[in-house]
Amino acid sequence: MKRSPINEAQYARQDQECGGRIRCRLAHPCLVSGGNAIHSLVLSGGVALHALNIYIVTTVMPSIVRDIGGLDYYAWSTTLFVAASILGAALSARLLNRAGAGGAYAVGAIVFGLGSLTCAVAPSMALLLAGRAIQGFGGGLLYALAYGVIRMVFPAALWARAIGLISATWGTATLIGPAVGGVFAEYGAWRTAFWSLLPLTAVLAILALSTLPRTTSGTRGPLPLAQLTLLIAIVLVLSVSGTRTVIGEQIAGVGAALALFAVLVASERRATERLLPHGALSPRSPLAALYATIALAMIGMQPEIYVPYLLQELHGRSPLVAGYIAALMALGWTAGSMTSAHWDGGRARKTIAAGPFFGLVGLLTIAAFMPVISAGFAAIAVPLCLGIAAVGFGIGLAWPHIVTAVYAAAPAGEEEKAAASITTIQLFAASLGAALAGMTANLAGIGEGAAEGATSAAIWLFGLFALAPALGIVSARRAVGGSANRHMQNQEMH
Incomplete structure (x- = not known):
């Protein structure tokens, strides 16, 4: 893997501090001590800010609508946020080249803060939607920059562990975000939810400017x-x-x-x-196979949005219980990343193909047990929860090593673009999967309001979407059998 000349001394120093120990754990001092600790804090902090905002706003949106109106545009709060996030992710590599890691992170944080401020003072839904779009753009920058900056501030031996840390941060936000948003909603203080993000944003911008590299590549060119x-x-x-x-x-x-x-x-x-980097659309390229694996994994996750509804409709679970059972998918992702982040060599490469297998088994398990209502929830709770967790676990297990393989397969000079494209593809595939999940659920009769419709939707949703990880197994095997595999092996030798 090509290393930036400006960081060669830093890499050598960090490699010496690690003592050549490649098999360090996610929480090994190599990652969370010395200069690496502050870098870990900044990178995970940017992801945490983006993730917490998503779950907090989802929780307080009903309160927002009751206060300022705009129910007809309720869904656009998410629509504009996601669209702007994809745009921010797509432009993150260019910003990184022009402003350096510290400057790029500071810009992302400032843009996110401006969006949060706009939402906090919004007197109408129109202005709130504008704020959400600005938030989304800044959040997309922060999320995508994390993958690009990892290559710049950590030695190769720590890349997978740093990616695992990011996954763990997102999983934690899945639990904390709704709870925090619930507190603000309970007291009717939805504006305070946005105000509370501003100090965190300011701290992130200051830390980024003072600790991350500021050197730029000077790369210029027209926008796509x-x-x-x-x-x-x-x-x-x-x-x-x-x-x-x-x-x-x-x-x-x-x-x-x-x-x-x-x-x-x-x-x-x-x-x-x-x-996208060169080769990303070539059917024989390992980079294309890796991107396809990422996209299929994200599509396979999207039936999760119906898990709370189906648990309430078919099994009589409370909204709180149903919500946290659905969160097992995100927790599984975190557990999978923390399990495999310290693996290397052939063991690490095998996770790329093993991850989709867990997703396939998990979705088929949900399809088999979610529609069963005659036996009572207690009889199906364990396999159902294990199936939900398995979907996330499979993605998390493979994720640190898929991202590392993308780094390795990227053409020379396009490493930052390849890293940023991970988030672009991830968000785009999630949007596609959510739309397909909605269409599938409606075609299966979920809108009829009866248990029969919900049962049919559960079977079709999780059964049909199991095709995504099944295809992911094929693309993953192609990826680990291609030149990305050889690049990773060469990286380990050096």
């Missing part, structure tokens, strides 16, 4: 405007189609999104300035 426009258009079309109740409109929306995607691929192939 055509691809960015098409990407955002696809996300907006998918988001809108997911809110429609007429099945024909949903199918038309997904069809339009697929057509736009075909245009996007054609534009990307012809463009001189690309959104």
